[in-house]
Amino acid sequence: MSTASRPEITAEVTEGVCRLLYHHEMACLTELRLGNGRRLDVLALGPKGELWAVEVKSSVEDFRVDQKWQSYLDYCDRFFFAVPMHFPKDLIPEDVGLIVADRFEAAIIRASAEKKLSAARRKKLLISFGQTAAGRVNKFSSKENVLG
């Protein structure tokens, strides 16, 4: 049984997810503040402008208290939950993607159906993704953008 704390598990799963998506040629931003007031754990941008959102659930309780995860669907073409190895996978709805991860590796267990963003929405998200990312690089753009 893992003795890691919830933030530690979340950090480890997030790291595994980013590593995995990097091998899919996607660049990740973590802990994004969204226009709807929520935070998203990972948003990944692919070479054709694909946007995949990943929400990390460190435990069953963490998953159960999140009643509003559907609101993430407005920010991506595909949505995944990412959970640690010991998480009971049957809890995750079958129509969303599922990634199992620890710090060192991760695997896409199930891809979500793709629900493509509109061109206008994608452009808006590409702009805020770029501004937010550049803002984390450059000290003169340190204001965190709200995405989308």
Added chain:
Amino acid sequence: MSTASRPEITAEVTEGVCRLLYHHEMACLTELRLGNGRRLDVLALGPKGELWAVEVKSSVEDFRVDQKWQSYLDYCDRFFFAVPMHFPKDLIPEDVGLIVADRFEAAIIRASAEKKLSAARRKKLLISFGQTAAGRVNKFSSKENVLG
């Protein structure tokens, strides 16, 4: 007369430019590798997806050896040269933008005409801007993208 070296002047002007553009709500990436093989000093992304390219010229010699700056025009809606205070401004062609900067402040002396990127080109650049910026934040995306 300044005793700063050419790289020092370039760094100082770049810093002033990023500070200035930040106040225009633009997020900057510096030292980008472009698809045409050249490097660009600053590319700034605005809230509506505007892309402004800025090439820093630390000295007259630095400006004179650059015979191919027109190739930057494929990467932006507006193009600017940025120069230090003591640079003879009359050397800069009148149809491009001009920023004068030091480390602490900068001013747009002349805006360039706007030549809007096509929608497809802009989308491609927004994607590589976002991937490159996120790659500089996230250790799992550390491969530098070539822009556009």
